[in-house]
Amino acid sequence: MSLSTIIQKLPKAELHLHIEGSLTPELMWHLASKHSITLPYKSIEEIAAAYQFTNLQSFLDIYYAGAGVLIDEDDFYALMWAYFTRCHEDNVVHTEIMFDPQTHTARGIGFDVFMPGFLRAMKDAQKQYGISSYLIMSFLRHLPESDAFATLEAAKPYYSVIDAVGLDSSELGHPPSKFERVFREARALGFKIVAHAGEEGPPEYIWEALDLLNVDRIDHGVRCQEDEKLMAYINANQIPLTVCPLSNLKLCVVDDLAKHNILSLLDEGLMVTVNSDDPTYFGGFLNDNYIALCDALPVTEAHVKQLAINSFAASFLPDDIKQQHIAHIH
Ligand code: HPA
Numbered sequence: 001m002s003l004s005t006i007i008q009k010l011p012k013a014e015l016h017l018h019i020e021g022s023l024t025p026e027l028m029w030h031l032a033s034k035h036s037i038t039l040p041y042k043s044i045e046e047i048a049a050a051y052q053f054t055n056l057q058s059f060l061d062i063y064y065a066g067a068g069v070l071i072d073e074d075d076f077y078a079l080m081w082a083y084f085t086r087c088h089e090d091n092v093v094h095t096e097i098m099f100d101p102q103t104h105t106a107r108g109i110g111f112d113v114f115m116p117g118f119l120r121a122m123k124d125a126q127k128q129y130g131i132s133s134y135l136i137m138s139f140l141r142h143l144p145e146s147d148a149f150a151t152l153e154a155a156k157p158y159y160s161v162i163d164a165v166g167l168d169s170s171e172l173g174h175p176p177s178k179f180e181r182v183f184r185e186a187r188a189l190g191f192k193i194v195a196h197a198g199e200e201g202p203p204e205y206i207w208e209a210l211d212l213l214n215v216d217r218i219d220h221g222v223r224c225q226e227d228e229k230l231m232a233y234i235n236a237n238q239i240p241l242t243v244c245p246l247s248n249l250k251l252c253v254v255d256d257l258a259k260h261n262i263l264s265l266l267d268e269g270l271m272v273t274v275n276s277d278d279p280t281y282f283g284g285f286l287n288d289n290y291i292a293l294c295d296a297l298p299v300t301e302a303h304v305k306q307l308a309i310n311s312f313a314a315s316f317l318p319d320d321i322k323q324q325h326i327a328h329i330h
């Protein structure tokens with residue numbers, strides 16, 4: 001069996017996915033026309049052609065603008081349902097989905113609009129595809145900590161359906177320490193904690209995410225390799241890293257996938273996982289990320305299986321459910 005067939009057949013979890021980053025140019029075009037919004041593009045092809053990024057910020061500028069077509073509950077349902085349909089095609093059986101409330105509340109669109117749309121799609125995905133899903137509410141780190149506190153407060157009616165709290169957006173200049181207090185509160189409320197760190201930012205940001213935010217996982221984390229002590233700590237404690245290969249390539253975190261460190265991190269025993277991050281912007285959903293790695297690096301069947309096992313092991317699923325999923329991989 002070819003590696004790509006093995007990848008297709010393996011049940012997998014996805015742990016680093018921004019739902020706003022799964023908006024296809026087709027859906028963006030459709031929703032813009034539905035709401036009479038004028039996009040700065042003349043066609044679906046022009047939208048896709050605009051996705052030429054040189055770093056995280058040049059991506060974020062387009063990503064936040066694109067989310068402007070999401071207006072009503074049905075739009076958020078359609079966004080999430082389209083992602084679940086791709087999960088079903090890729091045999092993703094569990095997914096932990098990040099959403100950025102501030103991207104919407106800043107436009108006057110509140111939790112009572114996007115949450116019902118998300119939750120309805122999640123229920124339908126469980127029913128129709130057998131896909132389980134959790135929600136990770138992410139704070140935008142380029143905004144002040146007081147905004148994050150206001151977001152945590154606004155989310156109150158939905159605490160029971162949110163599993164974790166995360167930190168994303170522009171990393172450089174916005175270290176985890178800026179959000180120490182709001183994450184202390186989120187942890188006290190019982191949320192799991194994740195944070196983007198070590199994507200563009202230095203290893204010190206990963207230390208801060210670990211020491212000050214008490215994260216359960218690091219999103220990206222690929223720059224941990226620059227600090228031997230940090231690598232040893234992450235390995236010894238099996239802190240999961242949710243790595244996103246095509247994202248790293250597209251945002252020039254690496255200039256060639258053949259130079260990506262995911263395989264060497266895996267071989268050293270770190271709890272690394274493969275994820276798609278913002279699939280419609282970075283040129284591939286989950287299986288595309290696995291296949292791109294296989295094309296660029298000496299990935300074996302054992303590696304692929306280990307990555308699939310890790311995707312469940314590093315998830316926030318209860319231990320018995322993790323083990324049930326992992327049992328299907330051997
Ligand atoms: N990094 C930081 N913020 C983000 C990303 C990312 O990869 N994707 C969406 N928001």
Ligand code: ZN
Nearest residue numbers: 018168219277
């Ligand atoms: Zn991300």
